[in-house]
Amino acid sequence: MSLLKKFQQTSMDSILRRSKPRNASLQVEALELSKKFAGSKNGIYAVNDLSFSVPQGQMFGLLGPDGAGKTTTLRMLASVMQATSVVARVGGFDTQREKRQARQSIGYMPQNFSLYPDLSVMENLIFFADINGVHGSRRNERIQEMLTFTRLKDFTKRRAANLSGGMKKKLALACALLHEPEVLLLDEPSTGVDPVSRRELWVILSQVVQNGVTVVVSTPYMDEAERCNQVGILYGGKLLTTGTPGDLQNSLPYEIIEVKAKPRKVMRQIVSDAAYIFQWRTIGDRLRLSVKDPKRALEELQRELNAADAEIKLLRHTKRTMEDVFIHLVEERRAQV
Ligand SMILES: Nc1ncnc2c1ncn2[C@@H]1O[C@H](COP(=O)(O)OP(=O)(O)OP(=O)(O)O)[C@@H](O)[C@H]1O
Numbered sequence: 001m002s003l004l005k006k007f008q009q010t011s012m013d014s015i016l017r018r019s020k021p022r023n024a025s026l027q028v029e030a031l032e033l034s035k036k037f038a039g040s041k042n043g044i045y046a047v048n049d050l051s052f053s054v055p056q057g058q059m060f061g062l063l064g065p066d067g068a069g070k071t072t073t074l075r076m077l078a079s080v081m082q083a084t085s086v087v088a089r090v091g092g093f094d095t096q097r098e099k100r101q102a103r104q105s106i107g108y109m110p111q112n113f114s115l116y117p118d119l120s121v122m123e124n125l126i127f128f129a130d131i132n133g134v135h136g137s138r139r140n141e142r143i144q145e146m147l148t149f150t151r152l153k154d155f156t157k158r159r160a161a162n163l164s165g166g167m168k169k170k171l172a173l174a175c176a177l178l179h180e181p182e183v184l185l186l187d188e189p190s191t192g193v194d195p196v197s198r199r200e201l202w203v204i205l206s207q208v209v210q211n212g213v214t215v216v217v218s219t220p221y222m223d224e225a226e227r228c229n230q231v232g233i234l235y236g237g238k239l240l241t242t243g244t245p246g247d248l249q250n251s252l253p254y255e256i257i258e259v260k261a262k263p264r265k266v267m268r269q270i271v272s273d274a275a276y277i278f279q280w281r282t283i284g285d286r287l288r289l290s291v292k293d294p295k296r297a298l299e300e301l302q303r304e305l306n307a308a309d310a311e312i313k314l315l316r317h318t319k320r321t322m323e324d325v326f327i328h329l330v331e332e333r334r335a336q337v
C-alpha cells in the first residue's frame with residue numbers, strides 16, 4: 001500500500017473511530033467502500049469508492065442493473081464479506097473490526113434463498129431464532145409476532161421448499177427480523193415474485209420502516225426505487241448519484257413527452273428526424289421523448305403529425321420517472337468512458 005493511501009486510510013479510520021457514533025441517527029455509513037475480488041482482471045473493482053449514509057428509520061434503495069455491485073455492497077455492509085478498503089459502519093459498529101456487535105444490529109436477507117428447504121416454516125423460524133440468540137418465551141413471542149406480521153400463520157407446518165416464491169421471501173424476511181435488528185439489509189427481496197406478492201412485501205417493508213428500522217434494499221426495479229427515502233444509483237461498481245427520488249427526477253436536464261400515433265412508422269420517422277428531441281425510446285405502444293422545451297415540442301409534433309395525416313392517440317407532457325433518471329445517468333457515464 002502506498003504511503004499516501006495508508007495515510008488516507010488511517011485518517012478515515014480515525015475519523016470513524018473518533019466519531020463512534022459519529023451521528024447517533026446515522027445507522028448506516030459507507031465511506032469509500034470498495035471491493036476488488038482476488039484475481040479480478042485488470043484490477044477492476046466490483047465496488048468502487050462507495051460513500052453514502054442512511055439516517056435511522058429511513059429506507060435507502062440501491063438501484064442498479066445485473067452486475068452493478070449491489071450484492072457485493074450489501075455483503076460488505078452485512079459483515080459477511082471482507083472489504084478491500086475501509087470502511088462501513090452499521091448500527092454504530094465497524095463491519096470489519098466489530099463484526100460480532102455489528103451483526104447483532106443487522107438483519108440480512110441475501111439475494112438467494114437462504115432458508116432450509118427441508119425444514120418447515122416453524123422449524124426455520126426456530127432455527128434462526130436460536131442462532132440469533134432469541135431464546136425462551138421471547139422466542140415464541142417473536143415467532144408469533146413475525147408469523148402474524150408476514151401473514152404466514154396458516155403455513156407453519158409447510159416445508160420451506162413447498163412455499164410459493166412470495167411466501168419464501170416473506171419467511172426469509174421474518175427470519176431476518178426475529179432478533180429485532182436496528183438495520184435491515186435486503187438484497188432484491190422481490191425479484192422473481194408475482195406482482196401481488198411484490199406489493200404485499202412492500203406493504204410489510206413500509207411497516208418495518210415505520211417501526212423505526214433502517215433499511216438498505218437493493219433492487220433492479222425503478223418503481224421500487226421510487227418508494228425509498230433516498231436512492232443510490234449503482235452502475236459498474238460506481239455510485240453515479242444519490243438523492244431523494246423527487247430530487248433526482250427534478251435534476252434531469254430535460255422534460256418528458258409521450259406520444260402514440262398511427263401509422264407507427266410515420267410517428268417514428270417524425271420523432272427520429274426532429275432536432276428538438278434529443279433522446280427517445282419505445283415503451284409498449286408509445287414513444288417516450290426527452291425534450292428541453294415541452295411546450296414547443298408538443299406544438300411542433302402536433303403540427304408535423306397532422307401534416308403527415310397521422311392519427312394522434314396520445315400526446316402529452318408527463319412526469320419524469322426514476323427510469324428516466326437511470327437512463328440519463330448511464331448514458332452520461334458511457335459518454336465519459
Ligand atoms: N466472488 C466473486 N469473485 C469474482 N467476481 C465476483 C464475485 N462476486 C461478484 N463478482 C463480480 O462483481 C461484480 C458485481 O457483482 P454483484 O453480484 O455484486 O452484482 P449485482 O449488482 O448484485 O448483480 P445482480 O443484479 O445480478 O445480482 C460482477 O462483475 C460480478 O461478476
Ligand SMILES: [Mg+2]
Nearest residue numbers: 070071072111
Ligand atoms: Mg445481486
